[in-house]
Amino acid sequence: MNAADAVETIQREMTIFARRARASAGRMHPELSLVSYTLLGHLEESGGCRATDLAAHYALDKSTVSRQVAALERAGLIERRLDPEDHRVQVLHLTEAGRRILAQVTESRRAAFRERLADWPEADLARFAEYLVRYNAWAPPGDEEG
Numbered sequence: 001m002n003a004a005d006a007v008e009t010i011q012r013e014m015t016i017f018a019r020r021a022r023a024s025a026g027r028m029h030p031e032l033s034l035v036s037y038t039l040l041g042h043l044e045e046s047g048g049c050r051a052t053d054l055a056a057h058y059a060l061d062k063s064t065v066s067r068q069v070a071a072l073e074r075a076g077l078i079e080r081r082l083d084p085e086d087h088r089v090q091v092l093h094l095t096e097a098g099r100r101i102l103a104q105v106t107e108s109r110r111a112a113f114r115e116r117l118a119d120w121p122e123a124d125l126a127r128f129a130e131y132l133v134r135y136n137a138w139a140p141p142g143d144e145e146g
Contacts (some may be wrong), residue, residue: 023032033068034099036071037105038058039054039095040072040078040101041106042054043078044102046093048091054092078095079093
């Protein structure tokens, strides 16, 4: 396979992967889209942040993030708190219900990956993991976020 064919195959397979990820997110928790799951995960990792920070981090439109945040608030999965250093700023945090749902969905996703990769030799798993890290680490010139 030449480089052009390989890139075409990678693009096609990544598209299939993304479609499956979106579909499986809905099966794991019907009210939690892949975007919502990702936002909850970021809030957990960061310990809370502003909606504008989420939009910037994921290169999403502010209105998209605003709709997702509103839905997560209505579902009781996140809450807004005043920033202790600047009371003009609201910081988004997971609620206990949000932590529970995130943990459940994360475990379901891990189990699905373990099942799908169960027959892979350890060396292939390590190589695949390295390739994914390398692929996701690339950033276009001038892009500080990555």
